[in-house]
Amino acid sequence: MNIRCFQRNFSSALPPLVPIQLPSPRETHFWYILPDEVKSVALLNRYSELLSPCERENVNRMSGDQLKKRALLARALVRTTIARYQTNCEINPRSLKFKKNIYGKPEVEWHKDDNFSPPPLHFNISHTSSMIACGVTINAPIGIDVEEKQRKLKNDIIAFAQRYFSPYEIKLLTSISDPEVRRQEFIKLWTLKEAYVKALGKGFSAMPFKTFTIQFRTSTLRRFHLPGNSVSEASEVIVEASNDPGNLTNNCLVALLEVAGSHYAAICVENDEIVRGEANTPMKLTVRKTIPFVEDVCVSGTDAVLPLRGKIEQ
Amino acid sequence: MAAVREALLKRLRVNATSLSLLRNPKPSLNGLFALTFNAVHRRFSDDVMGSFLDKSEVTDRVVSVVKNFQKVDPSKGFWIAISLYRCPIMLGNRYFRKKKKKENEEVTPNAHFQNDLGLDSLDTVEVVMALEEEFGFEIPDNEADKISTINHAVEFIASHPQAK
Numbered sequence: 491m492n493i494r495c496f497q498r499n500f501s502s503a504l505p506p507l508v509p510i511q512l513p514s515p516r517e518t519h520f521w522y523i524l525p526d527e528v529k530s531v532a533l534l535n536r537y538s539e540l541l542s543p544c545e546r547e548n549v550n551r552m553s554g555d556q557l558k559k560r561a562l563l564a565r566a567l568v569r570t571t572i573a574r575y576q577t578n579c580e581i582n583p584r585s586l587k588f589k590k591n592i593y594g595k596p597e598v599e600w601h602k603d604d605n606f607s608p609p610p611l612h613f614n615i616s617h618t619s620s621m622i623a624c625g626v627t628i629n630a631p632i633g634i635d636v637e638e639k640q641r642k643l644k645n646d647i648i649a650f651a652q653r654y655f656s657p658y659e660i661k662l663l664t665s666i667s668d669p670e671v672r673r674q675e676f677i678k679l680w681t682l683k684e685a686y687v688k689a690l691g692k693g694f695s696a697m698p699f700k701t702f703t704i705q706f707r708t709s710t711l712r713r714f715h716l717p718g719n720s721v722s723e724a725s726e727v728i729v730e731a732s733n734d735p736g737n738l739t740n741n742c743l744v745a746l747l748e749v750a751g752s753h754y755a756a757i758c759v760e761n762d763e764i765v766r767g768e769a770n771t772p773m774k775l776t777v778r779k780t781i782p783f784v785e786d787v788c789v790s791g792t793d794a795v796l797p798l799r800g801k802i803e804q
Numbered sequence: 805m806a807a808v809r810e811a812l813l814k815r816l817r818v819n820a821t822s823l824s825l826l827r828n829p830k831p832s833l834n835g836l837f838a839l840t841f842n843a844v845h846r847r848f849s850d851d852v853m854g855s856f857l858d859k860s861e862v863t864d865r866v867v868s869v870v871k872n873f874q875k876v877d878p879s880k881g882f883w884i885a886i887s888l889y890r891c892p893i894m895l896g897n898r899y900f901r902k903k904k905k906k907e908n909e910e911v912t913p914n915a916h917f918q919n920d921l922g923l924d925s926l927d928t929v930e931v932v933m934a935l936e937e938e939f940g941f942e943i944p945d946n947e948a949d950k951i952s953t954i955n956h957a958v959e960f961i962a963s964h965p966q967a968k
Contacts, residue, residue, distance in 0.1 A: 548919075551919055552919050552920075553910055553919065553920040553921075553922075554922070556922070557919070557922050617924075618924065619922075637926070641926075643926075643930065644873060644930050644934075645930055645933055645934070649933075650930070650933060653933055653936075654929065654933075680926060684925060693949060694925075694945060694948075694949045695945050695946035695947075695948075695949040695950075698945035698946075699945075700945075
């Protein structure tokens with residue numbers, strides 16, 4: 491891919507980013523981009539201009555055009571998404587700085603200024619070859635993971651599960667006789683576990699997959715439906731730590747969706763307000779499909795978003 | 805089973821030259837004999853000095869595991885077979901052969917799983933699992949987390965006496 495100098499007169503013809511209100515507490519924004527829909531070289535160059543020199547270097551270090559494009563779109567998505575949440579002043583996506591926490595999880599590094607109080611914004615990204623996604627919350631660490639629905643494992647699923655998953659999960663997968671259903675359930679479990687570990691932000695090694703279990707439970711609690719909102723009737727997702735069975739460490743809102751008919755997306759948001767064992771608060775979710783500077787479409791409540799597990803309110 | 809093991813142990817203790825056979829058990833062995841064989845091998849490994857694998861051998865084997873891993877793409881396999889059926893000339897097609905060669909060329913000892921080979925987190929875990937099978941020992945999660953290049957894998961495996 492040729493990263494040419496972009497022409498300033500062309501860039502001024504592009505519309506600015508559509509500003510968005512910050513998510514409210516317990517609300518999650520999920521943005522995604524489909525790389526195959528971004529073909530314009532001029533647009534890719536525009537995105538490249540938003541990156542820091544270090545990020546551009548990382549993009550160029552990738553082998554092959556597809557990997558470069560994917561890396562570029564991932565950085566462009568993060569920068570443009572965060573820049574939309576204008577608070578006191580307009581944020582230029584190019585001026586955003588990022589850092590990593592002590593475990594390597596990326597965060598925004600807001601500049602320290604008396605006039606500027608940074609929003610307590612949390613984000614997390616995930617990508618496959620055909621989708622790049624970014625989740626955003628306020629005040630609560632978030633982890634997301636997307637996987638292609640059709641993804642096949644190269645190893646045997648049960649052998650893989652026996653190596654990496656918890657006994658409960660192995661039993662669940664083994665009990666499914668249809669190989670295709672088993673494969674789908676595996677991918678769903680994988681994305682949920684990844685999202686959980688990413689939300690905790692301490693890395694794979696701090697929370698090995700075997701040490702916690704994802705369980706699906708149908709809740710018997712009544713839900714209150716506000717007019718105009720659709721509340722998913724799907725089952726609850728509980729995360730239980732293996733070293734403390736019976737003691738639910740369910741301080742997370744967890745949800746699993748099918749997005750764009752092609753991907754499973756898992757979202758995990760840490761939430762201290764949830765009383766242990768009584769996660770009756772649904773995740774308020776807004777899903778938007780975007781091509782930054784070109785179009786943004788809110789797809790919540792449409793066929794593009796299919797709630798699969800967890801209490802989701804769209 | 806115990807009697808077989810006893811008999812083997814007695815035999816091997818006397819015959820020191822069969823150590824080289826122990827270090828590289830033939831992959832064609834299978835079944836009960838191999839289980840016993842490996843159990844004996846493990847006992848001896850603790851006593852033998854310098855039971856670490858040679859780094860260049862490890863590199864070759866790791867590269868081979870990753871190359872095989874990339875080749876096995878179940879979702880693509882079917883379509884390649886179909887397209888080959890429809891276009892027998894593809895086998896002779898220079899572009900096709902060049903493309904296949906290029907994909908394998910990227911698997912060099914310096915290759916980065918994510919940046920060069922385009923592997924994601926699930927792929928990387930699958931590769932680690934394949935390496936565990938190849939070298940016959942379990943790689944703990946906190947170590948697996950650090951393996952992001954072929955060289956990392958080689959360093960780790962070559963420094964582990966349990967690697968076979």
